[in-house]
Amino acid sequence: MALIVQKYGGTSVGTVERIQAVADKVKRFREQGDDVVVVVSAMSGETNRLIGLAKEMQDQPAPREMDVLVSTGEQVTIALLCMALNERSCPARSYTGTQVRILTDDAHTKARIQDIDDENIRADLKAGRVVVVAGFQGVDDNGNITTLGRGGSDTTAVALAAALKADECQIYTDVDGVYTTDPRVVEGARRLDEITFEEMLEMASLGSKVLQIRAVEFAGKYDVPLRVLHSFQEGPGTLITIEDENTVERPVISGIAFNRDEAKLTVLGVPDIPGVASKILGPVSDANIEVDMILQNIAEDNTTDFTFTVHRNDYDRALSILERVSSELKAREVQGDNKIAKVSIVGVGMRSHAGVATKMFGALAGEGINIQLISTSEIKISVVIAEKYLELAVRSLHSAFELDEAEVVQES
């Protein structure tokens, strides 16, 4: 008998029928003898409907009122799921963020959880009830309703699992686990039984989008075993584990992430003096443009080239900002390209294995793919290539690192 926290997202509770299917699933866990706490999101479409209403009222709705508004979405779902569970003779009780007392700071629309009062939930579990908690929401010290920002239901689930010292936190999604890469691109893409938190973080931020990054960080920090599963298909999913140096050797590379929504911009011939980088990036971030990769190589003739990547939607705005900045800095030229893609190999194993980069670059060269930018972290190597080569690059890397084999072969 285990204590399990389960989280079902908006698509999993998007219709009356799906909420009923979730109730069936929860009941099966209860029948196995598990204690279950369920965290749910708003029914899909509901949050956007509410935001649409808000925008009709005010150009920039007050964040406090926005939270009052959108938090109703999850409140509807918790009540409906409890009714469905009760109908199945599975006693259940719902809690809003305020009712649990999920205490957050007062940063409306992007609040952070500070404390969770688990007293009521424990009493309900002891009484044999399923506890259904509204995801994504909390309450501040003054009783104001707060929300954790989009996707915050994952964070709620992990935080509850941590507070309750749950045996597992299960995140139900529309995929049956974390894959070595996107199965739509590589036919032989394989579901991973396990992945480390660090790898997952790199995969998520690279666009794998299975889990909210903050939830993964949170789970890592509080040692919550996290499992990603499919809402309506059976299967073990993928367990996200704490890296343990004593475990058997791990595969060098766990997966290949990619992102085709990128654009790169380069300022050429920038005077190589202190403060230049911030003079270039300052106006970009002031315009609320998020920057992904940043590269600057060594200077030659007292000038250097400064490159960064942004989301493709921000390309035009970033370019016109750079034109202005570069003339102020007396840089030589601004270049840009929005037909690029980023491909990354991720794996904790690469720390202790030489030759991973060589193998990656070799595989790409073998296909005649030119590498435009390279950036590395401890457990990740990213390259930027022309977008047209993206699928070819992912397939060749997937094969080079033998990810599509049933048995992963260790490199030496």
Next chain:
Amino acid sequence: MALIVQKYGGTSVGTVERIQAVADKVKRFREQGDDVVVVVSAMSGETNRLIGLAKEMQDQPAPREMDVLVSTGEQVTIALLCMALNERSCPARSYTGTQVRILTDDAHTKARIQDIDDENIRADLKAGRVVVVAGFQGVDDNGNITTLGRGGSDTTAVALAAALKADECQIYTDVDGVYTTDPRVVEGARRLDEITFEEMLEMASLGSKVLQIRAVEFAGKYDVPLRVLHSFQEGPGTLITIEDENTVERPVISGIAFNRDEAKLTVLGVPDIPGVASKILGPVSDANIEVDMILQNIAEDNTTDFTFTVHRNDYDRALSILERVSSELKAREVQGDNKIAKVSIVGVGMRSHAGVATKMFGALAGEGINIQLISTSEIKISVVIAEKYLELAVRSLHSAFELDEAEVVQES
């Protein structure tokens, strides 16, 4: 500068445009220098939508979860109205029932208000904010969300007005006040400037339906001046006053109420022994049929006739119950008629004026209208007549009591 509590019902906040119109109206009061607390219902249709979802989940949804569900309706409205007010540079802050702390008992779906914490509201008013409160909802001692039952937003408004000692509680509706009778039936029907709480209670329960009865009772009990006004038309509305015996003489009759949804049932030749009335009505109320008028005249030959009226929709069920009961009681016969209507004259003035009943019966007789049943209370006389005479009866009474005159003439 006054403190005003305003309540807008579901129709008044039924669309984005109407919420914006309410915001405009509230702003005008603020500009006059009034402090304003606004109580709102769910947008029209929303509560029914939520109840529909609930019914798909569970035949008889758990009342606690029902309250969690439907209370989201008002929560959406308070946020949207605050945004609309903020957009108009009219600072506003929303409160759910939990956030105000409208403490109720734990009778989910029909809770009663026990206490209101006015501290936060007073602080906001002092800071120059409009306070927007979700109607219809509260919280019990254990933090469970409760609702006051349908129409409970009126009660919320009156209770807040009482707690805040507001100068006036304004109920905005789709009529511009309380009329001497239904203007659709009598062309000369006149809006009353004032009506007493007692008269209003009789008018409401007789089907005038302008205000929820509980709210009127509450306002009377706590001496809250209550005013009924039209949401989107200008006008003074009708003030519902505490009767003051020292004020100038009031008109004998304030208005004429009627109800065409009635049916009458009579058990003839009932043995005149103790306990018969409850043996007849017991099974009727067990079947959840609401009984309106009840009449029993003196016995003759040791038997009596027992008559009562029910809603027309319940007529067939009530009739079949009576058939069974009457044979058990060895009564002679059951008769019924569902083509009847009830007409009532209401007025605190009739207490001190003789001849009101005579005048009423005379007016009806003058039109050749037969009176089937008569029932009286201190400030009301009701008669049941054939439905086909309803309009004729109301018009002749309206004229007999000179209600359509600009100057109401006193009887002697």
